[in-house]
Amino acid sequence: MRIIVLINQILDPSGMTVNRRAQQVFVNRREYILNPADLSAVEAALQVRDAAGGDVTIVGLGPERVVESIRQALSMGADQGLAIIDESGAAADPAVRARLLAAAVRKAGPFDLVLTGDRVLDSDGGQIGPRVAELLDLPQLISVETVACQENRAEAIRSTETGYQRVEAPLPVLATLPPDANRPRFGTAQRIVNVYRDQSAVKCLSPADLDPTGEASSPQTRSGGRGYPTPREPGTRLEGTVEEITGRLVTALGLGA
Amino acid sequence: MDFSLPPEYHALRRMVRDFCERELRPVIRQMDHEEYTPMDIVSKAAAAGFMGVPFPKKYGGAGAGEIGYCVLMQELARWDASFSTIIGAHVGIGAMPIYIDGSEELKEKYLTRLAKGELLAAFALTEAGAGSDAAGIRMSAVREGDSYFLDGSKMWITNGPIADIIVVLANTDATLGPRGGQTCFVVEKEWDGFSVGAAEHKMGLHGSPTSVLNFDGVRVPQENVLGQVGLGFVTFMRTLDLGRITIGAAGLGGAERALEWSLRWARARQQFGQAIAHNQSVHFMLADMATETEALRSLVYRTAWMVDNHMPFTKEAGMCKLFGSEVSSRCCDRAVQIHGALGISRDFPGERAYRDARISEIFEGTNEIQRIVIASELLQQEGVRIRP
Numbered sequence: 001m002r003i004i005v006l007i008n009q010i011l012d013p014s015g016m017t018v019n020r021r022a023q024q025v026f027v028n029r030r031e032y033i034l035n036p037a038d039l040s041a042v043e044a045a046l047q048v049r050d051a052a053g054g055d056v057t058i059v060g061l062g063p064e065r066v067v068e069s070i071r072q073a074l075s076m077g078a079d080q081g082l083a084i085i086d087e088s089g090a091a092a093d094p095a096v097r098a099r100l101l102a103a104a105v106r107k108a109g110p111f112d113l114v115l116t117g118d119r120v121l122d123s124d125g126g127q128i129g130p131r132v133a134e135l136l137d138l139p140q141l142i143s144v145e146t147v148a149c150q151e152n153r154a155e156a157i158r159s160t161e162t163g164y165q166r167v168e169a170p171l172p173v174l175a176t177l178p179p180d181a182n183r184p185r186f187g188t189a190q191r192i193v194n195v196y197r198d199q200s201a202v203k204c205l206s207p208a209d210l211d212p213t214g215e216a217s218s219p220q221t222r223s224g225g226r227g228y229p230t231p232r233e234p235g236t237r238l239e240g241t242v243e244e245i246t247g248r249l250v251t252a253l254g255l256g257a
Numbered sequence: 258m259d260f261s262l263p264p265e266y267h268a269l270r271r272m273v274r275d276f277c278e279r280e281l282r283p284v285i286r287q288m289d290h291e292e293y294t295p296m297d298i299v300s301k302a303a304a305a306g307f308m309g310v311p312f313p314k315k316y317g318g319a320g321a322g323e324i325g326y327c328v329l330m331q332e333l334a335r336w337d338a339s340f341s342t343i344i345g346a347h348v349g350i351g352a353m354p355i356y357i358d359g360s361e362e363l364k365e366k367y368l369t370r371l372a373k374g375e376l377l378a379a380f381a382l383t384e385a386g387a388g389s390d391a392a393g394i395r396m397s398a399v400r401e402g403d404s405y406f407l408d409g410s411k412m413w414i415t416n417g418p419i420a421d422i423i424v425v426l427a428n429t430d431a432t433l434g435p436r437g438g439q440t441c442f443v444v445e446k447e448w449d450g451f452s453v454g455a456a457e458h459k460m461g462l463h464g465s466p467t468s469v470l471n472f473d474g475v476r477v478p479q480e481n482v483l484g485q486v487g488l489g490f491v492t493f494m495r496t497l498d499l500g501r502i503t504i505g506a507a508g509l510g511g512a513e514r515a516l517e518w519s520l521r522w523a524r525a526r527q528q529f530g531q532a533i534a535h536n537q538s539v540h541f542m543l544a545d546m547a548t549e550t551e552a553l554r555s556l557v558y559r560t561a562w563m564v565d566n567h568m569p570f571t572k573e574a575g576m577c578k579l580f581g582s583e584v585s586s587r588c589c590d591r592a593v594q595i596h597g598a599l600g601i602s603r604d605f606p607g608e609r610a611y612r613d614a615r616i617s618e619i620f621e622g623t624n625e626i627q628r629i630v631i632a633s634e635l636l637q638q639e640g641v642r643i644r645p
Contacts, residue, residue: 068264068268071268072268072271075268075272183279186272186275186276186304186305187268187272187305188304188305188306188319189269189272189305189306189307189309189310189319189321189325189329190306190309190314190318190319190320191306192265192268192269192272192319193265193269193319193320193321193325195265195268196263196264196265196268197265
C-alpha cells in the first residue's frame with residue numbers, strides 16, 4: 001500500500017488577534033503549524049499503513065519553511081518527505097496549488113491512496129482535495145472520518161447531520177479528512193532527533209522541476225480585497241412554556257391561521 | 258558566538274508541549290488534590306520517547322544529550338513539577354548512573370529497557386541518618402560467594418513505590434567510608450527481602466510518590482554491582498552533578514510559567530479604575546521575574562552545552578540547582594502576590610506551583626550543600642582544599 005499525504009502549513013492562529021473595528025488581523029507571533037486537517041490526514045495514513053503495510057510519503061508545497069511541517073509528519077512515523085519549495089507565493093492560488101500537487105503525486109510514483117485535509121484553516125477553501133482528484137482522475141471520498149483499505153477498495157465513514165454514511169471506492173483513490181477526524185499521534189523524541197540530523201530526510205524540488213513550461217503556475221484567482229461579513233441583527237429569543245413558545249413561533253413564522 | 262538552539266530541540270519542545278496540553282493537563286488537578294500518580298500518562302510519555310532523551314541511540318535513547326534532556330524537563334515542569342519529578346528521578350538519577358558507570362552487560366540488561374520506559378527506576382541514597390552527609394549511610398552490603406546481601410533502609414525515595422529497579426548505595430567496608438568502602442548496586446523490586454514502606458504526604462509534588470524502601474537481606478548477584486566495588490560514592494556524586502542541571506531546567510520551566518500567569522493577571526485585574534499592569538509595584542515584580550528567568554535560561558543551557566562538549570561542569574551544575582530552585586521559588590512567590598487572594602486559592606495553578614517549588618531548594622543536595630560545592634570548586638582553583 002503506497003500512501004501519499006498532501007500537507008499545507010499555516011500561520012498559528014493562536015498568535016493572531018482580529019480587530020473588527022480596524023478591519024485587520026494582527027500577527028503577534030509569527031509561528032507556523034501543520035494545517036490541522038492535514039495532520040488528521042497524516043494520522044489516517046499512518047493508521048492505514050500500520051494495518052495494511054506499505055509506506056507513507058508526505059508531500060508539502062510552500063516556502064522553505066514547509067520542510068519543518070514535513071519533518072513533523074516524518075517524526076510521527078511517515079517514511080518519506082518531498083517538499084516543493086515555492087518562494088513566489090504563486091501556490092496560494094488553489095488552481096496552481098492543485099496542479100503542482102498533482103504533478104508532484106505523479107512524480108512520486110505509483111500510489112494507492114492520496115490523503116489530505118478537507119480544508120485549510122486559513123483560507124477555508126476546501127478546494128485542494130477535489131481539484132487534485134479531478135486532475136489525477138481519481139474517485140474522491142470527501143470529508144470522511146475514517147479510511148480503511150481492503151484488497152482493492154477503500155472504505156470510509158462520513159458523518160452527516162443525520163447519521164453516518166459508509167462510502168467506498170476502488171483504489172487508487174483520494175480522500176480528505178476534517179481536522180477532528182482522529183487524535184494525531186505524537187512524534188517520538190528519537191524520530192525527531194533522527195529526522196533533523198538527517199539532512200536528506202526531506203527531498204526538495206522546485207515548481208520548475210514539475211512544471212518546466214510554467215503553464216501550471218499561472219494564477220486563475222484574483223484577490224478582490226478583504227472584508228468582514230456585515231454584522232447580523234440579533235435574533236429574538238422566545239420564552240415561556242413549550243406550548244407558548246410553539247404558539248409564538250408559529251405566529252412569528254407567519255404560519256398562524 | 259551562537260545562542261540559538263538547533264531546530265531539533267525546538268521540535269522536541271513543541272512535541273513535549275503538545276503532549277502536556279493533551280495528555281497531562283487534564284489530570285494535573287487530580288494529581289495534586291488526590292496525591293494521584295497517573296501511570297497511564299507515564300506509559301504514554303514512555304511511548305513518546307521521553308525516558309530515553311539523553312541516552313545514545315544504541316541504548317534505545319534519542320541521542321539528544323543533556324541539552325535535549327533540559328528541554329524536556331523545562332517543558333514538563335512548565336505544566337507540572339510532580340510529573341517532571343517522576344521523569345527526572347527515573348531518567349536523570351535512576352537510569353543515569355547505569356549509563357555513566359555501568360558495565361556493558363548492565364546497560365544491555367537494564368539501560369535499554371529504562372530508556373524505552375519498559376522499566377522505571379529510582380535512586381536510593383538518603384537514609385534516616387544520612388541526608389546532606391551522604392557519606393554517612395548505614396546500609397550494609399556483605400559479600401558471600403558470588404553475591405552481596407543488602408541490609409538497611411532508605412528514606413525519601415522519589416519513585417520508590419513505582420520503581421521496578423532501584424540503584425542503591427551501601428557500605429561494603431564501613432571502615433573505609435566513601436573512599437573505597439561504598440558500592441553501588443542495581444536491585445530489582447521482585448527480589449526477596451525488598452519492600453516498599455509508607456508513602457510520604459508532602460507539602461507539594463503530590464503526584465510524585467515518595468517512600469521508604471526496606472532491604473532485609475536482599476541477595477544481589479555480583480553482576481549487579483554498578484561500577485567498581487568501593488567506588489559507589491563517586492558514581493552517586495557524578496550522577497547528582499548531572500541531576501542538578503535538570504533541576505535548574507525544571508526551575509526554569511516553573512519560573513517561566515509563573516511569569517506568564519502574572520502577565521496575564523496583571524492585564525486582566527482591574528483596581529483603582531485600571532489594570533494592575535499599570536502599577537509600578539507590579540512592574541518591579543514582573544521585571545525581576547523576567548530578568549532572573551533569562552539569567553537562569555543562559556546558565557542552564559550553557560551548562561548543558563558544557564556537558565555535551567565534555568567540559569568539567571561540577572561548579573556550574575551546583576549553580577544551576579541553587580539558582581534554578583531559588584528563582585523558581587521567588588517567581589512563584591511573586592506570582593502569588595500579584596494574584597492577591599486568588600493567589601492562595603486552590604483554583605489557581607500558581608498555588609500548587611508555589612508549594613511544588615519549595616522542595617527543589619532541598620532535594621538532590623540542599624542549597625546550602627550547593628553553596629559548599631560551588632565554594633569548594635572556586636577555592637580548589639586557588640589551591641585551597643575544602644573537606645566537608
